[in-house]
Amino acid sequence: MKGYSEKPTRVRFKVLVFIFVSVVINYMDRSNISVAATAIGKDLELTSVQLGLIFSAFGWAYAALQIPGGVMxxxxxxxxxxxxxxxTWSLVTLLQGFTKGFVGLFGLRLATGAFEAPAFPTNNKVVTSWFxxxxxxxxxxxxxxxxxxxLAFLTPALVTIQHFLGWRGLFITTGAIGILWGIIWYIFYRDPTQHKKANKAELEYIKEGGGLVTPANEKGEKAKFEWGNLKEVFIHRKLWGIYLGQFAVNSTLWFFLTWFPTYLVEYRGLDFLKSGFLASAPFLAAFxxxxxxxxxxxxLVKKGVSLGIARKTPIIVGLLLSTSIVGANYVDNTSLIIMFMAIAFxxxxxxxxxxxxxxxxAPKHLVGLTGGVFNFIGGLASIVVPIVIGFLAQGGSFAPALVFIxxxxxxxxxSYIFLVGKVERIKVAQKPDSNLPM
Incomplete structure (x- = not known):
């Protein structure tokens, strides 16, 4: 590359693979409960109401602790x-394999959501630092x-594990994988300026491109939480634009994570095996x-298109495409139903x-906190959407639920069109006594 006396290393892409694996494990430990649900219900003699509460437990704790996760x-x-x-989330996943009843399992699912709360704010912090x-x-x-x-490719593996080891073995296995990966992360991950294999040319390349290769607190001191910081991430219209947009994105996601298989079987009359095969198509489309x-x-950014257009266009077009889910209300052919679902996803x-x-x-020193609020409001969809859909579908028709989505x-x-506005970093006035340089 021009402008560098040495060729920049590409350590950032190895870091990205680490995050990818962490996200796969994250969603493996969210979805294992749905794979094991039928066997758990029979073994522990749980009612459908109790199973529903267990399903919701993750979302309540996960959403509630997003802001503390960002601060962390x-x-x-x-x-x-x-x-x-x-x-910690993998340990409580493993412990689910030893639970004896509803109370224990409910508590452990709450703990899973609580300990997963910092994950996506951390993902974003890492990418903001490295790219x-x-x-x-x-x-x-x-x-x-x-x-x-x-979700698309690991579900068959989880089903296979449960077939041979039972539902308890499923939780123990997935939990053990996560614990091992957590140890590997701690051993090998470093921030850009602390990574021995990232050369100066790569760090300069990241920094010149807007990456936050050094902490906002240059002195290496731990950032102190201030209530004024919390106020800061709530007072900007552009941030509310992305918060509300994230709720909308997650609303479609949580329909597919919760009600989609039930929609195919109970409201469209497909048999369970066929619905399981067809359900993978929208996930592959989303991938x-x-x-x-x-x-x-x-x-688009590299071609000189403005940052606003380059970033907003895929999101706005994607959300508009998601509205096509309502088309399934007007067709009866299975292939057409799946087509509309795949387009939406x-x-x-x-x-x-x-x-x-x-x-x-986000302000430079509040990337984690902003990510926590962002994911908190988005995470509310995991609570609101399943409940609202259940209410709308109780009359025997799923059409109102799809209109809602x-x-x-x-x-x-x-919200992205009218609230976000110009795409530029929010600058916060420096306090005279602050030790956090802007």
Whole structure:
């Protein structure tokens, strides 16, 4: 590359693979409960109401602790925070294999959500540190694709593990994998300036492109939480634009994570095996969508297109495509139903690079906290959407529920169009006594 006396290393891409694997493990430990649900219900003699409460437990704790999770990564850094999060959520996953009843399992699912809370704010912190603006959307798309890859490709593996080891063996196995990976993360991950294999040319390349290669607190002191920081991440209109947009993106996602198989079987009359096969198609479509989104966005940046257009276009187009889910209300052919679902989830994947706006807009010293608020509001969809859909579908028709998902997606697109505005980092006035340089 021009301008460097030595060729920049590419350590950042190895770091990105680490994040991808962490996201796959993250979603493996979210989805293992759905694979084991039937066997758990029979073995522990749980009612459908109790199973529903167990399903929701993760979302309540996960959403509630997003802001503390963001504060944690700002204060303790990505290396320690992610290792702690991985090992603790994996430990409670493993312990689920020994539970004896509803109370124990419910509590452990709450703990899983609580300990996973810092994960995505940490993902974003790492990418903001390691990647320049012109590569960041692709990086975010790559690690985000891990959630769709995990759901599409790991489900058969989880089913196989349960077939041979039972549901208890499933939790023990997946938990042990996560604990091992948490140890590997702590041993090998370093921030850019502390990584021995990242040369000066790579660090300069990242820094010149807007990457935060050094902590906002240059002195290496732990960032102190201040209530004024919390106020700061709530008072900007552009941040509310991405918060509401994330709720819309997650609303479509949580429909597919919770109600989609039930929709196919109970409301469309498909048999369980056939629905399981067909259900993978939208996840594969979303996987393609998120990868395409990141590469397209960064391609536009490199071609000189404004950052606002390059970043917003895939997200807005994706959210608008997600509204096509309502088309399933007007067809009866199975192939057409799946087609509309796949288009909608492809759009959801296309819109899933939303984390790039946290990296781009957040005040430098509040990237973790902004990510926590962003993921907190987005995480509310995991609570709201399943409940609202259940209410709308109780009359025997699923059509109102699909209209609801489409409307939320449309509102998400409008939030990016009218609220986000100019894409530039928010600058916070420096306090005279502050030790956090801007």
């Amino acid at each position: 990564v700002d204060r303790f850094g990505a290396r320690l925070t992610y290792a702690f999060s991985l090992i 320049p603006n012109q590569e960041r959307a692709s990086a975010i798309a790559f690690y985000t694709s891990g959630q769709f890859a995990g 393609v969508g998120v990868l395409l989104s990141g590469f397209l966005s960064d391609f 492809f759009g959801n994947g296309l819109a899933s690079i939303t984390w790039v706006f946290v990296s781009t807009l 489409a409307i939320v997606a449309l509102l998400g697109a409008l």
